[in-house]
Amino acid sequence: MTRPRKDVKFQHAARSAPNGRARRLSQSISELSENDGQPASPTKNGAPPVAPPEQPPASDYDKKKANFITRTIWSLVMIMGFFWVLGAGHMYIIIIVTAVQVISFKEVIAIANVPSKARSLRFTKSLNWYFLGTAMYFLYGESIIYYFKHILLVDRILLPLATHHRFISFMLYIIGFIFFVFSLQKGHYKFQFTQFAWTHMALFLIVGQAHFVINNIFEGFIWLILPVSMVITNDIFAYLCGITFGRTPLIQISPKKTWEGFLGAWFFTILWGIGLTHFLAQYKYFICPVNDLGANIYTGLECRPNPVFIARNYSLPMIPAGLPISRTLNIMPVQFHVFILATFASLVAPFGGFFASGLKRTFKIKDFGDSIPGHGGMTDRMDCQFIMGSIAFFYYSSFIAVYHTTVGGVIESAVTGLTPEEQMEVVKILAKNLVNQDIISPKILEYLSAQLHRR
Known part of the structure; x- marks a missing residue:
């Protein structure tokens, strides 16, 4: 075999060893062959490796199909979880609403926290969470004192907290306010005050409205289930009727919304509300105000039902006499209220979604987050629910609630007066x-x- 010439160098031995001599060919090849996955490493027979064929990018149809499957699975999971928690009792539902409230607040605040990190501003995030805790302490305390004053006002430890709750809440807010003023940094005043206003807007739109949802739970499960299900029903049928009959745009900020979808959703929301109310009104567990946070679907609740859940006979004057049709209609008065609530769910509640859409367009984001796979952020799913919960509370308080003397009211008058x-x-x-x-x-x-x- 012919020997190679001494002055010929192999390219693999170009690097010099620590002692200054060139490395042997075998050593260079072994070093280069350690990682077979590397494109430049030779195979055993010296031939270059064959690159694996590139996967073609997924088409829009495949992406939509995968997203639809994920969205459907998580929708079923959330629905089943909701029914389970509903049967477990009021306390578990309150915990779920609180978690939704905190996650939504976090998502909204996160939009404005990015610029604060870029500016290296201290305490901005801590102040946001402090104000959230203060607002929750005040609002939750107001609800608990109102509905459970017969327990709080006779307890030696809880009595001072109940009687001075508003002053304590105010002082907690003042402490946060003073801390914010001390945190102001020269050159960032305008930005920090914008952050301060943004935080309070989030507290008002999320925490404040979640407070009314909590009050709806205390007044009876039906005032939670009915608004929530109406919004979901309206959203589903607005989509179905929109893609089937939609021709006329409804609002510019959401070009996919149509008048045909709106009217069809309104009709089916009324039907759903009437049927659901007829079912729920048969069980005191759903219509009784909560008087025991430990109650569940097996123990049930006892109360004197609100008169709106007692069926009455109504005359139908428009039907002429002599026709084989009854001129009286036996129906619960709550069904008339369902018509109004369904109209709110179809006409007013979607504006919560429109508001959220405008907010996302302002910050050029698709979703508020990715808390729920296939759905986006929690805020993306709750934008209409919060405003509908507030509408349901104020409507119930104004036209449905029956105000009478309660044990808690008598005890409050006796203890404080x-x-x-x-x-x-x-x-x-x-x-x-x-x-x-x-x-x-x-x-x-x-x-x-x-x-x-x-x-």
Whole structure:
């Protein structure tokens, strides 16, 4: 075999060893062959590797199909989870609403947090979460005190927190306000005040409206289920009717919305509301205000039903006499309210979505986040729900709620408006009334009288 000439160098041995001598050919090849996945590494027979064929990019149809499957799966998961939590009790639903509220607030605030990081502003994120906690403390406290004052006002530890709740909440806010002023940095004043306003807008639109949803839960599950399901039904049928009959654009900010889709969704939302209300009104678990946070679908709730859930006979004057048609209609008054709520769900609630669409267009983002696979962010799904929850609360408070004396109201008046001696006198009178009805023993009345004379 012919030997190579001494002055010929192989390209693999171009690098010099630490001692200055050229590396051997075998060493260079082994080093280059360590990573077979590298395109430049030779194969065993010295031939260059064959690159794997490139996968063709997914078509728009494939992307939409995959997104539709993911969206459907997660929709079913959320629906089944909602029904499970609904049966578990009011406390679990409140926890879910609180989690939705916090996630939505985080998504909205995150839009404005990016510029603050670029400016290296301190405490901006911490202040956002502090104001969220303060707002939640105030609003949740207001609800708990209103619905459970008969428990809070007779507890030695909780009584000061209940009676001074608003002052405590105000002082917590003032502390955050002062801390914000101290955090102002020269050259960033305009930006920081914009952030301050952005945070308060998020608190108003998300936390404030979620507070009314919580109140709807306390007033009865039906006032949560009905608005939520109406918005979902309206959204589904607006899409179906829009792609089937849609021709006339509804609003410029959402060019896919049509008048045909709007009217069709309104009609089917009314039908859904009437049918759902007829079903839910048969069970006190859904129509009774909450008086026990430990109740669930198995234990149930007991209450005197609101008169709107008791069917009445209504005359139909437009039907002439002599026709084989009944001139009376037996229906629950709540069904008339369902018509109004369905109109709100079709006409007003979508503007929450329009507002969110305008906000996303302003910041040039597709979704608020990716909290729910296939759906985008939590805010993308709750933009209409929050405003509909607020509408349902104010409508219920104005036209449906029955205001009467409650145990909590009597106790509040007695604790805050009477002296201890007057409270003892009230207890004695109530005890005497119970003795006369043979409900309690006369010895209890004698003991109370003795205690009153000692004071």
